[in-house]
Each structure stands twice: as C-alpha cells, then as structure tokens.
Amino acid sequence: MWESFLEFCSWFFVTGDPLIYGAMVSIALTMVAIVFVLTKYKKWGWLWREWLTTVDHKKIGIMYLIASLLMLFRGGVDAILMRVQLAFPNLEFLHSDHYNAIFTTHGTIMILFMAMPMMFGLFNMVVPLQLGARDVAFPFLNAVSFWLFMFGAMLFNLSFVIGGSPDAGWLSYPPLSQNEFSPGPGQNFWIWGIQISGIGSLATGINFIVTILKMRAPGMKLMKMPMFSWSVFSSCIMIILAFPILTVTIALLYLDRFAGAHFFTMDGGGNPMMYLNLIWMWGHPEVYIVVVPAFGIFSEVVATFAKKKLFGYKSMVAAVMGIAILSFFTWAHHFFTMGTSASVIAFFAITTMLIAIPTGVKVFNWLFTMYRGKISFKQPMMWTIAFIPCFVVGGATGVMLSVAPADYQYHNSYFLIAHFHQVLIGGVVFGYLAGIYYWWPKLFGFKLDEKLGAWGFWLWNIGFYVCFMPQYALGFMGMTRRYYTYGWDYGWESLNLVSTVGAFLMGAGFVFQVWQILYSIKHGERDTTGDPWNGRTLEWSIPSPAPFYNFAVVPQVKETDDFWRVKEEKANGTYKEEPVHLEPIHMPKNSGLPFIMSVFWFIAGFGFVWEWVWMAAIGMIGVFLTMWARSFQYDTDYYVPVDEVRRTEASLGRVY
Amino acid sequence: MANHGNHSSHAESHGSLKSYVIGFILSIVLTVIPLVLVMNPLFSKTATYITIMIMAILQFVVQLFFFMHIREGEKPRWNVQTLILGLFIVLTIIGGSIWIMAFNV
Numbered sequence: 001m002w003e004s005f006l007e008f009c010s011w012f013f014v015t016g017d018p019l020i021y022g023a024m025v026s027i028a029l030t031m032v033a034i035v036f037v038l039t040k041y042k043k044w045g046w047l048w049r050e051w052l053t054t055v056d057h058k059k060i061g062i063m064y065l066i067a068s069l070l071m072l073f074r075g076g077v078d079a080i081l082m083r084v085q086l087a088f089p090n091l092e093f094l095h096s097d098h099y100n101a102i103f104t105t106h107g108t109i110m111i112l113f114m115a116m117p118m119m120f121g122l123f124n125m126v127v128p129l130q131l132g133a134r135d136v137a138f139p140f141l142n143a144v145s146f147w148l149f150m151f152g153a154m155l156f157n158l159s160f161v162i163g164g165s166p167d168a169g170w171l172s173y174p175p176l177s178q179n180e181f182s183p184g185p186g187q188n189f190w191i192w193g194i195q196i197s198g199i200g201s202l203a204t205g206i207n208f209i210v211t212i213l214k215m216r217a218p219g220m221k222l223m224k225m226p227m228f229s230w231s232v233f234s235s236c237i238m239i240i241l242a243f244p245i246l247t248v249t250i251a252l253l254y255l256d257r258f259a260g261a262h263f264f265t266m267d268g269g270g271n272p273m274m275y276l277n278l279i280w281m282w283g284h285p286e287v288y289i290v291v292v293p294a295f296g297i298f299s300e301v302v303a304t305f306a307k308k309k310l311f312g313y314k315s316m317v318a319a320v321m322g323i324a325i326l327s328f329f330t331w332a333h334h335f336f337t338m339g340t341s342a343s344v345i346a347f348f349a350i351t352t353m354l355i356a357i358p359t360g361v362k363v364f365n366w367l368f369t370m371y372r373g374k375i376s377f378k379q380p381m382m383w384t385i386a387f388i389p390c391f392v393v394g395g396a397t398g399v400m401l402s403v404a405p406a407d408y409q410y411h412n413s414y415f416l417i418a419h420f421h422q423v424l425i426g427g428v429v430f431g432y433l434a435g436i437y438y439w440w441p442k443l444f445g446f447k448l449d450e451k452l453g454a455w456g457f458w459l460w461n462i463g464f465y466v467c468f469m470p471q472y473a474l475g476f477m478g479m480t481r482r483y484y485t486y487g488w489d490y491g492w493e494s495l496n497l498v499s500t501v502g503a504f505l506m507g508a509g510f511v512f513q514v515w516q517i518l519y520s521i522k523h524g525e526r527d528t529t530g531d532p533w534n535g536r537t538l539e540w541s542i543p544s545p546a547p548f549y550n551f552a553v554v555p556q557v558k559e560t561d562d563f564w565r566v567k568e569e570k571a572n573g574t575y576k577e578e579p580v581h582l583e584p585i586h587m588p589k590n591s592g593l594p595f596i597m598s599v600f601w602f603i604a605g606f607g608f609v610w611e612w613v614w615m616a617a618i619g620m621i622g623v624f625l626t627m628w629a630r631s632f633q634y635d636t637d638y639y640v641p642v643d644e645v646r647r648t649e650a651s652l653g654r655v656y
Numbered sequence: 657m658a659n660h661g662n663h664s665s666h667a668e669s670h671g672s673l674k675s676y677v678i679g680f681i682l683s684i685v686l687t688v689i690p691l692v693l694v695m696n697p698l699f700s701k702t703a704t705y706i707t708i709m710i711m712a713i714l715q716f717v718v719q720l721f722f723f724m725h726i727r728e729g730e731k732p733r734w735n736v737q738t739l740i741l742g743l744f745i746v747l748t749i750i751g752g753s754i755w756i757m758a759f760n761v
Binding site: 213237241271273274277278281328329331340341344411440559 | 734735742745747748752753755756757758759
C-alpha cells in the first residue's frame with residue numbers, strides 16, 4: 001500500500017530537480033503563511049465578502065492587476081533562468097528538458113497570463129469610469145471572466161510541480177505536442193489552462209463591447225468617446241473574432257491527444273501545418289489585442305501631460321479600428337518558411353507591410369500632440385516617451401521580417417526574438433506600466449513614489465537595450481531560438497553575456513517597482529482632489545479612490561475631453577451650474593457563484609489534464625449546476641438610497 | 657446593468673422552450689451526420705467534403721436563428737452589421753486556409 005502510494009507520488013509530482021524542490025517548499029510555505037495570516041486576523045469573511053464574491057469592476061480590476069504582477073514575476077524568473085543558462089557556453093545550469101519547459105512556460109505565461117490579465121485589469125479599472133457608467137454591462141459575467149482566468153492560470157502554473165510542465169514551445173506545435181513526442185499530462189495542462197481562461201477572455205470581450213455601445217453617459221457620442229475606450233473597443237472586436245479560433249484549434253489538438261483523432265497528426269490524413277495556420281489566425285490578432293489598448297493609454301497620457309488636446313483624434317480612431325480588421329489578414333507571415341505558393345507569400349508580405357501604416361499614423365499623432373505642449377515629465381509620460389523610439393525600432397525590424405525572401409534568413413533566429421520582445425516590452429509592457437502609473441491614484445487614492453519609480457524606469461529601459469540589442473546581432477550570427485547551450489567555437493559568448501546582464505537589470509527594475517508600490521502604500525502622496533494629473537476625461541471628475549457606485553450623478557457630456565471643458569468653463573466663469581438631483585442608484589449584488597463555478601471548471605480541467613473522466617464529469621456537472629442555480633436567481637440587484645450616497649460623498653469631501 | 661431603468665426590454669421574446677429544443681436537436685443531428693460520414697465512408701471523398709460543408713453552413717444558420725435570435729432585438733441594424741463582419745472573417749478563415757494549405761496537399 002505504502003509502496004504504491006510512493007509510486008503514485010513520484011509519478012504525480014515532478015521529482016529530481018533541486019530547483020523544483022525549492023519551488024515546492026516555497027509554495028507550501030507561502031500557502032501556510034497566507035492561511036495563518038487570514039486565520040490569525042480573522043480575515044476569511046472579509047476575503048469572501050469583499051473580494052471573492054465582488055462584482056465591482058474596480059475590485060475585479062485590482063485582482064487582475066495583482067494576478068498579472070504575480071505572473072510577471074513567474075515569467076520573469078523563467079526569463080532570468082534562461083539567460084543564466086545562456087550566459088556562458090556549455091553551461092549546465094539547466095538541462096535541456098528543463099530549458100524546454102522554461103521557454104514554453106515563459107512565453108505562454110507572459111502573453112496569456114501576464115499581458116492579457118494586465119490588459120483586462122486596465123479595462124476594468126478605467127473603461128466604466130471613462131464612460132460615466134456605474135459598472136460594466138454584465139457585472140456578474142465580469143466576475144465569471146476573472147475567476148475563469150484565475151483558475152485557468154493556476155491550473156497552468158500547477159504543471160511545474162504536479163505532472164510536469166508543457167515543453168513544446170509556447171504555441172505547442174504538433175507533431176511535437178502530440179502524444180507520440182510529448183506523453184504525459186504536460187501538454188494537457190497547456191491546453192486546459194488556456195482553454196478555461198480563454199472562455200473568460202471571450203466573455204470579457206463581449207462584456208466591454210456592450211458596455212461601450214450601451215452604457216456611455218448621455219451626450220457621449222461614439223466620436224466623443226475617450227481614445228482609451230476606443231482602443232478597448234477595437235481590442236474587444238478582435239477578441240470576439242479571434243479567441244473562438246484558438247478555442248477550436250486547441251480543442252482539436254486535445255481530441256488528437258485524448259481521443260486519437262487525426263487533425264494534426266503526421267499520419268491518418270492529418271496535417272500539422274494546419275495547426276500552425278489556425279493558431280496564427282488567433283496568434284496574430286492576439287498581439288494587436290494586447291498592443292492596441294497600450295496605444296489608447298499613450299493617447300490619454302500624451303494629451304494629459306502635454307496639456308493639449310490629442311492631435312488627430314479622428315485619424316487615431318480610424319487607425320485603431322483599421323488595425324482591428326487588417327490584423328486578420330497577416331497571419332501567414334509567421335510561417336513563410338512552410339513553403340507555399342508565391343502569390344500567398346506576396347499577399348501576406350504586403351498586408352504585413354500595410355499594417356505598419358496605421359501605427360505610423362499614431363506615432364506622428366503622439367509626436368504632434370507633444371509638439372509645443374507644456375510637457376511635465378511624470379512617470380506615465382516617461383514610459384510613453386521611452387515607448388516611442390523603442391516601438392519605432394521594433395516596428396521597423398518587423399517590416400524587415402515581412403520581406404519574405406529575407407525572412408528565410410531571419411526565421412526563428414534571435415533576430416526574431418529581439419524583434420517581438422521589442423514590440424511586446426516596448427509597446428505592451430511600457431504601455432501598461434504607463435497606464436498603471438497614470439490610473440493608480442484613481443484606484444487607490446495615492447500616487448506611486450517618483451524617485452523609486454525613476455530607478456525602476458531607468459533600470460528597465462537600460463536593461464532592455466542591453467538585453468535585446470545584442471540578440472539582433474546574435475540572430476545575424478546564426479543563433480536560433482530554443483538552443484539550450486552552445487560551444488565556445490561559435491563566437492556567441494560575449495554578446496550572450498551582455499544580454500544576460502541586461503535581463504538582470506530589468507529584473508532589478510521590477511524589484512524597484514515592487515518596492516515602490518510597498519513604499520507608496522505608506523508614504524505615497526495622497527490624492528485628495530480626485531484629479532492628481534490635471535486630467536481631461538470623466539474618470540478624473542470623481543473622488544479618488546472612486547466610490548463603489550462611481551458617479552453620484554451621471555454626467556452630461558458635451559465634448560471629447562469633457563472634464564477639461566468643465567474645468568475651463570469654471571476658470572473663465574462661463575460654467576453654468578446645473579441643479580444637482582441625487583437619485584437612488586441601481587447596483588448589482590455580490591455573488592459567490594462565479595467563484596464556485598470556476599472552482600468546478602478547475603476540477604473539470606484537472607480531470608481532463610490527467611484524462612480522469614470521472615473527475616472531469618464531476619467538474620462539468622458542478623459547472624452546469626451553478627449555471628442552473630444562476631438561472632433561477634431573480635434577486636440580483638438593489639438600490640443604494642440617496643442618504644447613503646450623500647453620506648459617502650460627504651466622507652470623500654463632496655457635498656451635495 | 658444593461659438596459660437598467662428600461663424594464664420594457666424584459667418583455668421582448670428570448671425564444672420558447674420549443675424553439676430551443678428544436679435548435680438543440682437540429683444542431684446535434686447536423687454534427688452527427690459529418691462524423692458518421694467520416695467514420696463510415698458512404699460517399700466519395702469529394703461528396704463527403706461537400707456534405708460536410710453544407711452541414712457546417714446549416715449549423716451556422718441554426719445557431720443564428722435558434723440561439724442568437726438574429727431576428728429579434730431593438731436595433732436590427734447592429735445585428736446586420738456584426739453579421740456582415742462575422743461572415744467576412746469566417747470567409748477569410750476558411751478561404752484563407754484553403755488557399756494557404758492547398759499548396760501542401
């Protein structure tokens with residue numbers, strides 16, 4: 001009995017690697033510590049009432065933000081481990097299997113479990129406030145989305161201590177990801193982690209499209225909507241068109257693995273290249289899904305900190321909406337080397353070059369907004385200014401890659417690695433960081449410390465160039481991605497060492513940012529006005545942190561930067577004070593069902609991963625029962641009485 | 657929260673039990689036919705391809721009418737616009753895949 005138990009454990013848990021034993025111990029200790037603190041300070045009820053059951057978009061946004069920072073840490077540690085392994089030739093820090101697992105989880109985590117939730121966090125934190133709404137269109141669904149993401153991410157992250165990490169690359173190309181070459185549960189963790197969180201992503205896409213179309217404040221025509229909300233709209237259109245492709249593609253991959261189907265197999269009529277074709281139909285729009293909201297953030301930040309109206313608002317709208325469609329016509333450039341007809345290659349090379357145009361338009365718009373503005377170099381603006389040259393270089397190397405004959409040389413080399421890290425770090429990470437610094441006071445009521453932030457900023461920026469510029473050169477010198485080691489005679493050692501130093505600098509930048517957050521919780525400058533940056537849009541018209549119902553009175557919008565108009569009219573005395581009439585506010589009730597449903601999804605996912613049908617069945621039955629329960633819930637909303645609104649506003653210094 | 661303060665919208669029809677059951681049965685039948693045809697080939701290869709395609713289109717129509725309520729809603733203009741965009745992308749996915757992959761068969 002004991003023997004067979006030990007045998008089960010050595011099969012179930014990942015064994016044999018001291019790094020992983022260390023991780024197991026630290027996970028166990030962290031969990032014990034969390035349970036201990038929650039029990040000691042009697043916070044379980046608080047956790048359940050205030051966070052696990054919340055449907056408030058601001059709290060959901062904060063939870064997305066925390067989760068994404070944790071995932072940034074995990075993905076960052078993966079990156080550092082890889083760079084240590086590559087720092088010198090013939091190093092044996094990681095063995096090849098472990099290296100494969102780490103580059104796989106690094107990519108998947110950074111895109112799907114770091115960039116996506118950080119983006120959804122910003123959507124949640126900002127969009128309803130910008131639109132003058134009291135919540136998103138479907139608050140319950142919003143909570144479902146978050147918890148599905150969270151449990152999907154946990155399922156994925158579990159793989160490195162239980163069962164073994166996926167190790168077939170971040171997109172799990174077959175035939176490598178088929179049973180024949182990747183037996184065991186690793187690839188299934190990849191499939192089900194993404195599948196479960198993907199349902200949440202799709203629901204968020206729908207939720208924000210409806211919010212933007214239906215819940216704007218009176219007077220806010222679509223063409224008067226703030227630029228960030230436009231970029232969210234564009235991103236959500238891409239989400240609802242692209243994510244179903246991902247879901248179907250990896251469901252087919254799972255059928256190949258679980259049911260012995262032959263969609264992407266080498267034999268039996270399958271075609272592995274069809275998987276590449278399908279996954280990049282999602283994968284290419286996906287990079288625009290994450291980067292377009294960053295463009296929206298830059299537009300808001302540039303206008304605020306240059307104290308000027310955004311230059312070329314209409315062309316900006318046209319550019320983000322154009323990208324939403326164009327992004328669906330470039331996918332084949334990810335596998336030019338597959339070999340296909342010349343006309344296919346020509347078509348996709350040209351569309352890839354074309355898609356650089358709308359982005360170029362935006363860069364000029366930002367520059368012209370800054371031109372002759374009174375720029376104040378606060379943290380959000382610093383990241384925006386750092387973004388522009390970085391993204392321009394990243395975009396230019398992208399156009400180099402789009403030249404199909406040359407791509408045969410660049411394909412899968414470190415040149416490509418440097419290119420996409422430059423657009424993803426320089427565009428997405430810098431953008432989201434700018435957004436977090438910009439909207440942080442609105443969510444938490446205090447600013448993040450400038451001095452520690454400057455350390456973080458410079459370490460990130462210098463570290464970035466030190467890390468990735470050598471990789472362009474390494475690509476030209478013949479180094480291809482996914483090498484776990486190389487010899488002294490290749491001549492790659494000095495550039496690789498420099499690159500590793502850069503990775504550590506970025507890691508140090510992240511440490512400073514964590515320190516900055518912890519320091520600012522206590523010492524950060526408090527925001528008492530609700531408008532710390534002299535902002536232009538509606539979210540700055542309410543107190544910080546925003547009360548749970550957002551707007552005591554729904555604003556009447558007349559112009560694009562409506563809050564700026566109000567401030568200007570007040571300054572020159574033309575503002576007409578309208579009589580304020582408080583009314584009871586209609587709000588959604590908290591619910592524990594999203595959390596419970598997601599726990600069942602997790603159980604089902606775990607069953608699917610291990611191909612334990614009984615467990616998957618229990619999980620799915622639980623999912624349907626929670627749906628059933630929700631269908632018969634009629635008491636889902638309530639009204640906040642006028643007295644309570646008046647009291648809350650008074651405590652925030654606003655008298656009605 | 658959508659449509660709050662506008663309770664009249666609750667009166668709008670979201671389909672009856674009957675239409676849901678019909679839709680459910682139709683979509684299952686339309687899924688099973690291609691599966692059976694592939695597992696026990698009755699027709700020639702081309703005929704099987706064409707049958708699968710027809711089943712897929714019918715499935716699409718069933719989903720739109722029985723579950724997506726394409727005929728209902730306050731502003732059918734939005735439905736038409738999104739339908740056109742969706743069809744455009746679906747045609748790109750299918751047509752593009754055939755175009756790209758045909759070279760390798």
